[in-house]
Amino acid sequence: xxSVTQMEGPVTLSEEACLTxxxxxxxxxxxxLFWYVQYPGEGLQLLLKATKADDKGSNKGFEATYRKETxxxxxxxxxxxxxxxxxxxxxxxxxxxxxxxxxxxGTLLAVQP
Amino acid sequence: xxxxxxxPSRVICKSGTSVKIECRSLDFQATTMFWYRQxxxxxxxxxxxxxxxxxxxxxxxxxxxxxxxxxxxxxLSTLTVTSAHPEDSSFxxxxxxxxxxxxxxxxxxxxxxxxxxxx
Numbered sequence: 001x002x003s004v005t006q007m008e009g010p011v012t013l014s015e016e017a018c019l020t021x022x023x024x025x026x027x028x029x030x031x032x033l034f035w036y037v038q039y040p041g042e043g044l045q046l047l048l049k050a051t052k053a054d055d056k057g058s059n060k061g062f063e064a065t066y067r068k069e070t071x072x073x074x075x076x077x078x079x080x081x082x083x084x085x086x087x088x089x090x091x092x093x094x095x096x097x098x099x100x101x102x103x104x105x106g107t108l109l110a111v112q113p
Numbered sequence: 114x115x116x117x118x119x120x121p122s123r124v125i126c127k128s129g130t131s132v133k134i135e136c137r138s139l140d141f142q143a144t145t146m147f148w149y150r151q152x153x154x155x156x157x158x159x160x161x162x163x164x165x166x167x168x169x170x171x172x173x174x175x176x177x178x179x180x181x182x183x184x185x186x187x188x189l190s191t192l193t194v195t196s197a198h199p200e201d202s203s204f205x206x207x208x209x210x211x212x213x214x215x216x217x218x219x220x221x222x223x224x225x226x227x228x229x230x231x232x
Contacts, residue, residue: 036223043117043206043225044157089156099210100147101221103156 002027006090006104013080013111021075021107023064023090031092033057033066033073034101038087047075047088085111115141117209119224126197127232134192134227136207142187143209147221148180151204163190197231204228 006023013019025031032051036044048057053068062077073090090104116139126132136146144165149157161171161182169182179201181193190209194201208221 043119044208044223046220046222049220099145100159100162101157101208102159105156106154108154 002031002092002094002102004090004092004102004104006088006107008105009087009108011107011109013109015082015111015113016079017111019075019077019080019084019109021088021090021109023073023075023104025071025073025090025092027071027092027094029094031094033064034091034093035062035064035073035075036089036091036103038089038106040086044089080109080111082111082113085109115209115211115220115222117143117207117222117224119205119207119227121227122225123228123230125230125232128198129196131193131195132197132229134194134205134207134229136190136192136209136224138188138209138211138222141209141211141222143190143211144187145210146184146190147208147210148182148190148192149206149208151206151226157206160192194229197229199231202229202231 050066
């Protein structure tokens, strides 16, 4: 079945460092891809999404490009802030009737001042 | 943006009792809601898909008689954990699906979660 694999954390960075969180997927069709963020004690929030190959999703300085050839959707940010500390989940959604989300295991990012 | 609320945010109950968790879409109508379970330091596990006015669809391995789901209106779905046991202690998260701006791509909006502790 469809699945999402993302790099294990925790990822610890200093403020203003560059961030990359790897995400690869396996899907039989052409899924939509998402990054969700979960701040401490809160629910998940959609960070960005891409619906087709070569689409680039971006929000709050984060970017991810839908790479069909490598089945990847890596999350990147050029300069992280302490406020970016959170758990980041990569997810895919099929285009079937249910549009269920399948999540990766999550990556904890800790940004130190 | 779309807001989903959950109530209660935290609940502690004794083993053998039942607990009801509510999930509400506050500013949009949700024909479909999802219930997830999240274990510490792990990802979200989809438990069931709840459609308004019909029976929920449960994922493999989820006991439908233990986790009762009712989606009686377009803005409310409830999850009842029946005869709760300590192993049911977890973080339960709901989401509601709204039609996105990209045609067939549906976005899910997540509630803040409910921490259930069974003693």
